[in-house]
Amino acid sequence: MSAILSILRWRPWFLQESDSRQNLLESLQGRSVNIPDLQSLFREWPQGVSPELGRLENDINEKLKILTQHLRLFPEVKRREKMKAADTALFSATWWPYADFEALRTVTYLSIRLFAWDDDSCEFSTLCTDIVKATEFRSETINYINKSLGISYDPKPVETPSNAIIPMFGEIGERFRQSSSLGNSLPTSSYFP
Template sequence: MAITIQEGPVMETATLVVPTKATVHEKLHWPQGVHPEIEKLDEYVQETILSILSSSGNENRLRSTRACNFALFGASWWPFASYDALRICTCPFIWLFVWDDETDSLEFSTISDDWNRASTFRQRTVDYLRESLSGASQMSLSEITTDPLIAGFKPVAEAISRACNDRTIPSLFSNPSTFLAARLCTSGYTCIDHAVNIIRSSIERFEAAEKQLLERSSSTPKIREDLGKFIDGCKYACISNLNWR
């Protein structure tokens, strides 16, 4: 795909060739697929989005979010999962994307330009997640917040609680994620070059690690088989992200 950019005080023009999805697929040769129950998943996705956003009163936001095709996202991340597992695994991503829009979307957020409200929103989110994963009662959770944008995490917490034990759940909060943003791009050239280099180096590191892990487990067929399945699962997830966006 070619695009034309203009930059500099004299508005010089240049044409850049941006790698397409097809080009990346051809070079990767990584597996991809779509779960056969994607339509059923989409019904669940639409209901979940409606339950989170119906009280916002923002029809444009609701319509835009429902058009994001989260069903394709989940169905291509986990194309071979049981339907229940597929639904449970997709749910956190629906909630996360909707929640993230509330914190930084200039189009939809009601708090992005109010530091105090945004800080309160984030703190209530942390408190709610911690308590819901600890098995707190609905009454206790309601005392933290009833905001659907935060409380929409409750089905996720219930699913995680069923799948994890008391020892592993606390580890989810032992090393909270840090989100960093860096302004690395000074022009159209450097921005695209940087993105392409990130993809290229990530693929190289991934495939080098894959080779190393499979070689190390060559004497234990069962472990090698399980590792192969896990690695393929990671590849499905990467290609899923590429196809979805």
Template structure:
């Protein structure tokens, strides 16, 4: 983004600092949903320490509460990969390098076509630096497992969504190069692809051990279920990640878009976001009802898997956001799961919350994957903790950095 575009919303960026905001409880939107944690998500005491510090694997364990441990591991790696890869564009090497972003995006498209569907040849990544090479290679093990388990038709569903996601990625805040003030509709058109929610949903056949056909995926009720799940995740993630993105000098987020379009305060925009969440939940229930009613006998297991999986994805991500420290600190969340914060750097922890232990440094230093993480991207300590914690189980992934 050039200097003009970077400064055009300076007044908005400045005005955000210091505003007080409240995020109502996400759990109230789907009150019947309760987190079910995979019983094997913590495998030993040493791993448990890392997972407790990050709370990252909560999403994988909630999203996949009934799958095998091997599938759980792959799902956790896939979710970690998404943050690693996405941060390369948002706050890593490609943040403001448009030509390099296009080149890397094209190589990524070639990579997923070859890996998931056997189309073409693998891309030559030798011209990219370590961060960018690892950004793709750390998905190798995920793709290998998926290809071993799912039919080509199911892999094609995932491939289509991966290509849509990767093809939409651009430099941070690039939508403001096209629209000085994008409308909510223009924002959603871009956000639906860049958030990769459909990519996660497309792994439900892998997680639940089913195969899907093109006909099943094209049923209108199924499409609506996916769409409402996707928008629920977009909205909730934008609400949770808003402060972090503002601190990273990003305003490509639903909250600033609503503020600019409706001339409202930050907190008013947040409440409007919550109202949109409620609308998407109502749409989800309607799509669920139609999907069950329309399902033929041979479709019932697919319908049931996608209903359960989509709900776990929508609420699992919200649950992880509450449990982890990527967006908020524990003392900013009250007993009713309402979050209160001031836009700007998170406040210092109370004295009782300060940890002076050096265990994390010595723990991570034991694993070669730590070096890969440092070279991969300047992402949250949350993700560094996660990959370090699961490294003993994922030796193939660690070898990528060798």
């Protein structure tokens, strides 16, 4: 119970303590809290692990090797280890257990890129402390993704972004375009690692 109360008390420095939150904390002190079985809430969710997990793991290991060795996207040992530990193949195989291999591969590649992008936006860079650079990074990412998906109305060709993580979305954009009803009629990007 004290652990739950500690979690409820924790607030980031930039958020104000609210009276209703404090009232809730006070009303819970000294009481037992019973958390019901939540399985019934998830009974309609797909459950299981994709039979493509082994094949996907091999594919993802090769992709990570390309990203780290050839494109040098994860130069820090800590970052490479974190990417491997994320086990994106298992993550995708359990979230989308009934997806066909290509769809599973696409969402796994997207997961890798999102995890890497998120890490790059804070943990492995100075973007957390530089609001101007962080804003530019996000803006450049949005523009690149829009162009990669073919939904940008900017007639200029896609340029190689300043941050090596951003172009990782290009392949995902291409995969999404190929699987969409618009197919290959959308413009393609000039840079896909």
